[in-house]
Amino acid sequence: MLDSLKKMFSGNEADVPVNTGSKPDISRVKSAELYEKSKTYFPGGVNSPVRAFKSVYGIPLFIEKGDGCYIWDADGNQFIDFCGSWGPLILGHNNPKIREKVTEVMQNGMSFGAPTALENELAELIIKNNRFVEKIRFTSSGTEAVMSAIRLARGFTGRDKILKFEGCYHGHSDSLLVKAGSGLVTFGETSSAGVPKSFAEETIVIPLNDKTAIEQAFAQFKDQIAAVIIEGIPANNGLIMQDEEYIHFLRKICTENNSLLIFDEVITGFRVGFEGAAAYYGITPDIVTYGKIIGGGLPVGMYGASAEIMAHISPDGGVYQAGTLSGNPVAMAAGIATLTELNKSGFYKDLNNKTQDFVASIQRFATARNYKFKVFTVGSIFWFAFTDKDKIQSADDIDASSMEKFKVMHRELLNRGIYLGPSGYEVGFVSSAHTKIELEKAKRAIFEALDLVFKK
Known part of the structure; x- marks a missing residue:
């Protein structure tokens, strides 16, 4: 699998095949049932507002387990997770x-x-x-x-x-x-x-x-x-x-x-x-x-x-x-x-290098296709921004209308087994549990999602 992915993404991201269309939406039947029940107990059905998925189609996923860089929801859907519980899980889920x-x-x-x-x-x-x-x-x-x-x-x-x-x-x-x-x-x-x-x-x-x-x-x-x-x-x-x-x-x-x-x-x-x-x-x-x-x-x-x-x-x-x-x-x-x-020698160097390779490939793809899209990054943190600005240094620099594009991207990524935090204002995280295999899968999904966002 890894060898075939490497051949596909050999450095010239402009040659990646164009996405052929949206994938069917994942099942959210059990999550929807749990959400309806949770709304009888909690304001908005959640214990922290962003979890309600209000900016990304409104039915939150109820997560049942996590292991390594993967999470599974109540409907059995599996995702490569780049939210990491909003940052704490730098070693991945369920670290031994x-x-x-x-x-x-x-x-x-x-x-x-x-x-x-x-x-x-x-x-x-x-x-x-x-x-x-x-x-x-x-x-x-x-x-x-x-x-x-x-x-x-x-x-x-x-x-x-x-x-x-x-x-x-x-x-x-x-x-x-x-x-x-x-x-x-x-x-x-x-x-x-x-x-x-x-x-x-x-x-x-x-x-x-x-x-x-x-x-x-x-x-x-x-x-x-x-x-x-x-x-x-x-x-x-x-x-x-x-x-x-x-x-x-x-x-x-x-x-x-x-x-x-x-x-x-x-x-x-x-x-x-x-x-x-x-x-x-x-x-x-x-x-x-x-x-x-x-x-x-x-x-x-x-x-x-x-x-x-x-x-x-x-x-x-x-x-x-x-x-x-x-x-x-x-x-x-x-x-x-x-x-x-x-605190072990080389931990941050390895993690940061892995992250930089991941985001650089995504940026090359977007640039080659002339998409109005930037990936900002530091260490193992990244953020997808639908902008052509090389720097964003204040809240006023963020185009609120771009969140509609993130909404489409988030849905397409969920349908391809990739989980980002449910808000375009939130950053993503790479963990030590993400391997080259998962990162290559994620890149392909992101390429396809970007093609759909920009209707290439």
Whole structure:
């Protein structure tokens, strides 16, 4: 099979046969039945909004199992998975080493509400291999980690205002569910019902990659800004790569104004490298937040900083933060097993090279056919964008109408056994479990789907 695929994709993607037409839709009978039932229990039938498939034909797939880079739904459909539970599964589904470690630990209990040696083991693995944190605190989600980091920044500086960027997502805490108002530098406007206007007024929202805007913000709110928070590599609203010089500028202006720089690395942490976007840009944030990968598929978040800053967290300091399940042994075990694999020599080089080969072939195909389509990528993260722009550096650069093309592409890929996250604004992930065979199959499916989108 692999040899025949290699012959088909020998480097000249322009010669790939044109797709002959749409494939029949996969069966969703059981998923549809489960969805109808779930709507009687959950708002919208789901426990996180994007899972409802509202932007891609509206009947979510109910997944029954995963193994390696594959998932299976309730109707028995098999897919090569590039969602990876939205990023945590860098080693693929049902990884044997994670499963064995978790099973071993579960024999002794699942949660104690007390310290365990496993917390120390995972913390040591992180801190010894990450020059950007000296002390850390585990939480149970990325949202919780970011929320705690914001509180820590305010407690450390004695200031109230937070500066964030339009197009960056930092979870669903009230302070950060805000969007830009009118004008270059504005107080945020709530982006969700239930968030008091007074909360949003403590958050300043400015455009990404705009030096003038951040200079103006610091001039207007001098000595009031506790922290600037940014996704080191924004990957929640497309993959919006920032200029390296701009990221270093943020570090400089924060230092000059005695404000903290917070890197939200919930997606990029341990994904673009063991030290995440901070190492990618060669920059030292004051506080870093992590999630997803450090739990190996279980709910874990984490924030960390220098010992000086972390000394302000209770019980040592006055900034309160706690959690019943924080540092629970099962999640710690999954994290230890995951990060041990990631810390092995050559892991990221192999994964990143595999990803770059995959996306480069797709881009060559689209370019050869003159399709208005770009694949943006960093590390093992990729994003499909229906655009002819070589750079997308702000949310405003994304053409909302292009999501109709993604809708068609998503459906055609499902019908060919390829699973992407059900939103054109979401990124995809390659895992160590994806082999050349699966990646070649996926490329062929993507080529066919693109031909249908552009009706070649």
